[in-house]
Amino acid sequence: MSEPDTGTAGIGKGSPGVRRMEVLHPGPLSTVQDLGRTGLAGMGVGVSGAADRSSLRLANRLVGNAESEAAVEITLGGLWLRAHGVLTVALTGTSFPVTVDGRAAASNTVLTLPNGSVLRIGQCRTGMRGYLAVRGGIDVPAVLGARATDTLAGLGPEPLAAGAVLPVGRAYGEFPRVDAAPVTPPSGGELTLPVLPGPRRDWFTDSALRALLGEPFEVTRDSDRVGMRLSGPPLPRYETGELPSEGMVSGALQVPPAGQPTLFLADHPVTGGYPVIAVVLSAYVAVAAQARPGQRLRFRAVREPSEY
16 A cells, blocks of 8 residues: 555544545445455454455556555445545445536546545445445555454444545556446346355255255345345254354355354354355355345355255
């Protein structure tokens, strides 16, 4: 990450003359995210980072940043910001209605925010999360090597609140020549996610495996960056004893005794004591992270069901 323009970077009141973004309205949940903290699971620290990494990477590429720069992850919309200094930004992920000083703008394009202008991001109609990247990156202090907000561990910057100021780092490198990306917004319909057998698949009955791979599951309102609780046919198991805690990954489908699975996302715990029946392929975790409450998911086996 480049050095800030002046002083020590952080979410605060800012300093005159420093390029920054002032939060006027944070929406339901807006956080600073990058690609997360890798290699620290042995210390009990999860990766965290953007729930939809492909959208974060795209936003950064559009404004000429390294893909790992910190940006703002916006949940459902409702984020309003004021630009201090002329800023170049891009908004990716789910499709939001966008205005700059009341004039309509578009997602997946490069936007210029004049000094003092107000960017308003409305409520999305499909999908869950968007990413606002600014050329130069969000230059808040790194914690354990990343600027990501981990909502489970309490690491990184606090979720954005009205009055918070996000310092912007110095831009570097050539400005990209692409000013728009032809990206299809997340679907509001049924999603199909490919899965591999989980480490405890043999704890489950044949009927549980058939249900997982043959029936739809619905995303419940009890969902966040940690994971999505799903509602569907129960997944009974042979083994009903206690399972010592073991490592967990993004995309793991963990099944508690009630038989309703939880799909782990970016801020998942590094260990868990319930068996994992299957794991969503890592490339599709970003797709799952865009599913909203009430949306249906289906799971498709990458291997033959007989291999479960």
